[in-house]
Amino acid sequence: MIGGNIVGNIQISTSIKNKIGENIHEWATVHSQKGFLDLSSGDSKYINNNAKIQESTHVFICDYFVIDKRVKAESSIMVIDGLRYDVMLIDDPMGLHQHYEIYLKFTGGQDA
Numbered sequence: 001m002i003g004g005n006i007v008g009n010i011q012i013s014t015s016i017k018n019k020i021g022e023n024i025h026e027w028a029t030v031h032s033q034k035g036f037l038d039l040s041s042g043d044s045k046y047i048n049n050n051a052k053i054q055e056s057t058h059v060f061i062c063d064y065f066v067i068d069k070r071v072k073a074e075s076s077i078m079v080i081d082g083l084r085y086d087v088m089l090i091d092d093p094m095g096l097h098q099h100y101e102i103y104l105k106f107t108g109g110q111d112a
Helices: 051-055
Strands: 006-017 023-039 058-063 076-080 083-091 099-109
Touching: 023 076, 076 099
Parallel strands: none
Antiparallel strands: 006 023, 006 076, 023 058, 058 099, 076 083, 083 099
16 A cells, blocks of 8 residues: 555546536546656657657655546646646556556646
C-alpha cells in the first residue's frame, strides 16, 4: 500500500445543454485518490520515442484502483491542490495492478 500525502482528483470532460440548447463544457470528478506528487524535469538530453513521458512535468504515484472506462489520458485532467495538470499517460507498471504512475503536465490553476 502506497498511501500518500495529497489527494488527486481525476476529471473527465462532460457537456450539458443550457436553457437555449448550447453545450456547456464542464469537468466532472470521477476519481479522488490519495498519493504522492513528484516533480520530474520532463527534459532529456537523449532522444526517446516515448514523447508523452518526455513532455511530463510531474508524476503522481498512487495505489491501484479500477479506473472508470471513460477515463482516457487524452481527455482527462487531474486537479491537485487546486492546480490543473493534463494527464499524459496512466501507467500500471508491468501490469502488476499494484500501483499507478500517472504522468502529468502542469497547466496552471483550476478553471472549472
